[in-house]
Amino acid sequence: MLMIRLARVGARKQPYYRVVVIEKDRARNGRSVEVVGTYNPRTTPASVDLKLERIEYWKGKGAQPSDRVAKLLRSGPAAGQPAASTTSASGNQDATTAA
16 A cells, blocks of 8 residues: 655754655655655745645555645645745745735
8 A cells, every 4th residue: 555654854853854655564764656745844834845746646546645744735835825935036025925
């Protein structure tokens, strides 16, 4: 069975994660089938970069997301929330983030 879960790749006390499609039996950082995103909890707010079309493809093939990945999918920009910070080419903040 395939899982979509986090694999830690950061240094000690500096967590950084890849969102990977991997066999459920494999070790956390074992060989994955495909890397479908990244998650950096150290930024404010935490940065999440997901390839949503690939995640949907693998879910169609029967892959189950882990609890944490499911939470990231629900709270991401695809859920209707604006991106963490958007700035225009001139360096001014857009009206959606200025408050």
